[in-house]
Amino acid sequence: MTFDPSAYGRHAADVYDEAYAHLDPAAAVERLAALADGGPVCEFGVGTGRIALPLVARGIPVSGIEGSPEMVEGLRAKPGGDAVELAVGDFASTRVPGEFSVVVLAFNTVFALPDQAAQVACFRNAAAHLRPGGRFVVEAWVPDPGAFRAGSALRPLRVTEDEVLLEAGLLHPAEQRMTTTKIRLTDTGVRLLPANHRYAWPAELDLMAELAGMRREHRWADWTGRPFTDDSRTHVSVYRRPESA
Known part of the structure; x- marks a missing residue:
């Protein structure tokens, strides 16, 4: 890619x-x-x-x-x-x-x-x-590969009255990569913020x-x-x- x-x-x-x-x-x-x-x-x-x-x-x-x-x-x-x-x-x-x-x-x-x-x-x-x-x-x-279970993780990054920011991730340890998408929830809707990482x-x-x-x-x-x-x-x-x- x-x-x-x-x-x-x-x-x-x-x-x-x-x-x-x-x-x-x-x-x-x-x-x-x-x-x-x-x-x-x-x-x-x-x-x-x-x-x-x-x-x-x-x-x-x-x-x-x-x-x-x-x-x-x-x-x-x-x-x-x-x-x-x-x-x-x-x-x-x-x-x-x-x-x-x-x-x-x-x-x-x-x-x-x-x-x-x-x-x-x-x-x-x-x-x-x-x-x-x-x-x-x-x-x-x-890096904290132990935070992933069966190669995946979902964690809250920020929780307030008007916003919830989550991160979903898949771990690819053979290449030291993570496929991630942040999920931002507000009263205006849902936004997906994808980003890949080579840790x-x-x-x-x-x-x-x-x-x-x-x-x-x-x-x-x-x-x-x-x-x-x-x-x-x-x-x-x-x-x-x-x-x-």
Whole structure:
């Protein structure tokens, strides 16, 4: 099957901000601003600007790569959206001009790439965007195949008075893939938000960074910097390009 980086946005762009309005980007923005130390930031999978626009509001130059023209349209319609230099394409290979202090790939988006080869290419693309000493920051969940029973799972992600968000998934462990669809129930009806994932354990991401010429500098359980432990279900990993070759 041919990978289409625009597919997710075609299904989700019009409800993306509403569906994920409960996610507060403040801790991520604070951490990224500190890591960038005033330098420019490039976000892979910039979406509708959940992280990029607060960084712009802080005076940080931001560029982005996004697979979905619909997501880009949503970002451009927001205050500050015109300040983000954007390229539409696959962030495993698409380039934007410049060298950056930080490249960020947030909210599990590394797993949207279809296979290991594409993920390795993404790490190399990130390294190519970094200035010497720059950092590649990846936010992702820790795979948990044990959460599936007989290769399938259905779990609630969010339950409120006016919204229920569920995720149905099928596990394909031989290829480290998950076929998932989020089911959003509101008083206006039902929306299906399909997305496939090629998951990878943190140590595998570390090896991808090594192949791209970077070394892990930090790994936290979340954007606040809590220690990463055996019980952590998510991680924020920081990989650094050497100051010199």
